Amino acid sequence: MIRQGYVTGPVLGVLWAFVVATTVAVVLSFSTGAAFRPGLFGCVVLGAGMGAAALFVRSGWILSAGGAALALGLSYTGLSPVHVGADLGFGAHLAMALAFGGALGMSMAMILRGAPLGEMTRHEWEEAVIRFLTGFGFIFFTAAVFIPFYVMVMTSMKTQGALIANPLDYSIDLSRGSDLFRSYRELFQDFNFGRYMWTSFYISVITVLVTLLFSVPGAYAVARLRFRGQASLSRSILLIYMVPMIVLALPIYIVFSQTGLRNTIVGIVMIYPVTTIPVALYMLQGYFRGLPAEVEEAGLMDGLNRLQVIWKITLPLSLPAMVSVSLYVFMIAWNEFLLAFMLLDDPQIFTLTRGIASLNSSEVPRQHLMAGAVIATVPVMVLFLGLEKFMTRGLTAGSVKG
Template identity: 70%
Template sequence: MKTLRKGAIVGPVVGALWLLIVATAVAVAMSFATGNAFRPGLAGSILLGVTLGGAALTIRNAWLLIVTGAIAAFMMTAAGIGAVQVGDGVDTVQVALASLVTGIGAGWPLSVILARQPTGEMTRHEFEEVLLRFLTGFGYIFFTAIVVIPFYVMVMTSLKSQQALLANPLDFSVDLSKGWDLFRSYRELFEDFHFGSYLWTSFYVSVLTVLITLLFSVPGAYAVARLRFTGRAAFSRSILLIYMVPMIVVALPIYIVFSVTGLRNSIFGLVLIYPVTTIPVSLYMLQGYFRGLPSEVEDAGLMDGLSRLQVIWKITLPLSLPALASVSLYVFMIAWNEFLLAFMLLDDPSKFTLTRGVAMLNSSEVPRQHLMAGAVIATVPIMVLFLGLEKFMTRGLTAGSVKG
């Protein structure tokens, strides 16, 4: 196989690029965590990266590479040429912590990226393996950062006092000595802004939306998947056409109709309109799953004297629990997070959903930390629910992808 690169060149180059990524991540994380000035150092990152990248080709012990990287990072930072530069007022403990994290974030990944790679000529396969490992590590750091940083800023801001925000809006560290007083914004939201009522309203509206959606989508999807009728193929292909029309286009007609019929500013109106947006996607998801179920099981039930409805209730639905769980979770999240219709149709604060209540906090009269606390309250329940039921959602979405 044709050789492409020398490992002695690839190792230092990969090390320098990786250290630039790690130094940036550590500097951002330490700045957010401490409120002090940390920034990546270009010269220090390249120097340390070249050193560790070359060492990773000969030092196969990951722990030894981590310790070497941490010590080198600390010494370089103390000398003012570190991969992570520090500003005034940063104590030795924070410098040591930044160096330790840099050493771990550099040494261990480089030992994995450059594992078993030769110092001499590298084959195409070996070079591509190093490249893929490097890109995989970069992807982990990048996508974790874009998800975690906004959530971290939101949570830390919700724990700040008005005085602290006015003093330094970019300081996202918190004073743990305040104890339970850190959660003052959350307490005030429930006591003064009635967020308990908003949570309950969003919960039962979302649950009712799930029940109504399943009530219509299960028989509809079963009919498309199993029965033969005129227009079946056209109906199956046109299920998702409603999503080709942006909600903002139909929002004004919905507002006019609901105003004329007296359904505006009514929770009942939301329960009527939400399933309109969720039933099509539920039909699409469930029909694919139903097609993947063996029809012989249902035929056996019909031969035993069961009616079609009994077959659906006793055979099809029990076999479809993963799909029903994933559809229910998906519909619940849509209803929980829906904002546009709730914003247009609800004016009475006593009937606000959670998203409508959070939007109410976006005012110059309401402290910024209250808005962030409201966003956390709206995000955490659905996040916990998704993480707890994610395996059911994944199983339900993929189970109907292969027929047979």
């Protein structure tokens, strides 16, 4: 394995130049509607130059300035690391070259920080590679999450004429003002999306309450009590997830049709907890096992019975876990589509996902479908961000120290 700095630096520089060029090309393509693509020769020259320079110059600002100057020079010679499929003007080309070269120089200074020109130790080589892979992973997974959401939001703000003229143009025309949100207004005015959101909300809340009602005592019994078959029950909690829901869908449809539960809110409220209780049991039993048994034993010695111990001691200590499970169950119920699509036919009781599916028609503009998807996504995102602190608390919250 070659661990020479004068080899590793240019190689990582070329690879990182392609990553940055691809990122810039994708961002500019989506934001302007023009066609951008990475330039092979420009990335090789600029990346190798910055990778080699980073071994001599340790200042990120100096490397950034040098990268900007080199990128600008390459763009003048027609070897720009990012090629433009449309004429955006001299100012846009200048800004792109300066931003690209500056970002590349600064990032290469971080990736090759402390790397020598000659032979590198294993630690120095691995550290440089890990920094490169970390940056690549951050960009890749950010793009994988952000691009679909960006396309969804931008499409929802388009007009039908703009979508027909250029379906791949995801830029936004701010001159339209409040008319950008026309699709959202029409969804609530003409497609009853307010009713769909309310239906999904209270079904999700009921699902959370029913799930906790059964999963809390069940998980506590598996984690704390001793009885015959405890180990087998603990291992078999998630067996239901071994059977795909699409396999169970037809029997559920037949049974609900025969019993008159299909196309009713009661039927949905009955079937949703079946899909959420197993995972809630699994999550809560692990948390209950992590709580110190000494706290509950102290409560029993103070005269509390088992139910009082659970209510006054275990549940308060388990608040982070219960909030995490509630959030997870709420998200499952809010986003559930297959059962709602099969069991609901009356538009008056559609859930939000079922209502969005009704927009998937040639008679409904595509921007309305994307607006519905945004409406379904944003509340869950806000809820998750608001309760994120409960998701990240350790399992030792409230434990005894001594």
